[in-house]
Amino acid sequence: MFGIKIPLEKRIPGLDLARTIAICLVVFAHSLWIxxxxxxxxxxxxxxSGTIGVEIFFVISGFLIGKIILRMINQDDFGIQTIFQFLKRRWFRTLPNYYFVLILxxxxxxxxxxxxxxxxxxxFFYLQNLTTTSPAFFRISWSLAVEQFCYIIGPFSLFFLIRLFPNRNKNLLFLLMSLLIIFIFVLVRIQFNYSHKLTSIFSWNQNLRKVTIxxxxxxxxxxxxYYLFHENYIKIIHNQLLFIIGLAGVFVLxxxxxxxxxSFENYPFFFNVLFLPLNSISICLMLPFLIHLKIQSTFTLKWITYISVFSYSIYLLHYTIILHGIKTYLPSDNLIGLPLFGYTVGYWILVLVLSSLQYKYFEKPITNLRD
Incomplete structure (x- = not known):
């Protein structure tokens, strides 16, 4: 499929499904611009749909990166060099594609x-939305900046914690670091709530949700x-119940x-402080079920896997390159009915085709160099 071979047996189908749903939600949300x-x-x-999609990406990324970092800190030779090796591998995966699309x-x-x-x-330094909302240019890059700084903060925080408490259980320090970062930035958002007077959910979206700090x-x-999963605190018999609770949480939120x-206007504290953590927790509760999920249809599994694998290229290209470009030369603001439907479906197909080409001829070859 797409002229690309992906070993399905090495994938986690449930997480590929979550990633596929996430990128489809993001593309669907941005189609509103048509x-x-x-x-x-x-x-x-x-x-x-856009907010849900991006938050799913954050949680999945945390789960998978957490797995790598927990394994990394338990190595006998864990140190600064190990962290830079980790960052090198992450940057081979993320930076070339990012800079290529940035230049485009x-x-x-x-x-x-x-x-x-x-x-x-x-x-070029992921600083466009560090303390304020980013300019109109390449707006979707805000979430990539958040992830890049998260990749740096976690490993170095663990390095210093392990040096301070060399005899402590490293897995517990991993949990402590994670909870400490969550606690600190909940406090940061509490401070934001009392120091900023936002007037709408749109201003919340621009001035809090999309700002790195x-x-x-x-x-x-x-x-x-991932810590709870790794330490077997979550039993398989509870996975389905947790999934239902998590799904209900997303529905409610x-x-x-x-x-x-x-509304934001009536409950600013809820949106500024509680909404995003509750959203992340709800998504987290669904992960154990998804990890054990089996997809029987080979055809369905292949499509889910390929869209999941292309998701980074899709995210980078779909809005500020593809949709921005086609709207400039094929204006769509006044479309209604069947022409609007055809334009939208054509846009989605173009996103899939161009993203698969970028993955095949740029992202995959560059990522292979790290090995």
Whole structure:
């Protein structure tokens, strides 16, 4: 499929399914930019889906990176060199694709607007949204900046904790570090709540959810879940119940509370401080069930796996390159009905095709160099 061979037996189908759902939710959400004439229900679902998708990515990333780091700190030779080796492998996976698409974005922006983007140099160091919302250019990169800083904070924090407490159980220090980071950034958001007066869910989205300094706990919920999973605190017989509770949590947080009239304007503390952690916890509760999930249909499994594998390229390309480009040269704002449906489906197909090509001819070859 797509001329790419991926050994299915080495994958975790449930996590590939979660990653596929996440990237589909993100692309679906950003499709709202095509036109304001989608049916009301579709438009409403598009507005809801983006946040869920990105938060799923954060939790899955935390779970998988937590697994690597927990194994790493238990090596006899764990030290600064080990951390840099870990970062080198992560950066081979993430940076070339990021910089390639960043340069494409700069070129496209100049082509369309005849000028260079604001604060362009910040994007080369993932600083575009460190303390404030990023400029209009390459907006989806905000989540990548959050993850890059998380990758650095965790391993170095563990290094110093292990040096301070050399005789302590390293796995417990891993848990302590994760919980400490979560606690610190909950406090940071409490401080934000009392020092900022936001007026809407849109301003919350731009000034808190997408700002790195307020999101540095984002992947550490996945760390905690991996610790609980690794230490066998979660029994297989409870997986289905936890999944149902987690799914119910996502439903309540993203649909029910709004249907009940719970708004940012009336409950700013809930959204500023509690909403994102509760969302991460809900997603975490679904992971044990997904890890053991088996997908019987080979056809379905292949599609899920390939979309999951392409998800990073899809994320980088789908919005500020593909949709920005086609909207510039094929305007869609006034489309309605069947033409809007055809434009949207065509856009989705183009995203899949171009992302598969980027993965096959750029992302995969570059990632292979790290080995």
């Amino acid at each position: 036109s304001t004439h989608f049916p009301p229900l579709v438009s409403w679902l598009m507005q809801l 974005n700069i070129f496209l922006w100049y082509l369309i607007y005849q000028k260079f983007p604001e604060k362009i140099f910040l994007y 307020y999101r540095l706990d984002a992947i550490y919920y996945g760390f905690v879940m 993203h649909i029910l509370i709004f249907a009940m009239g719970i």
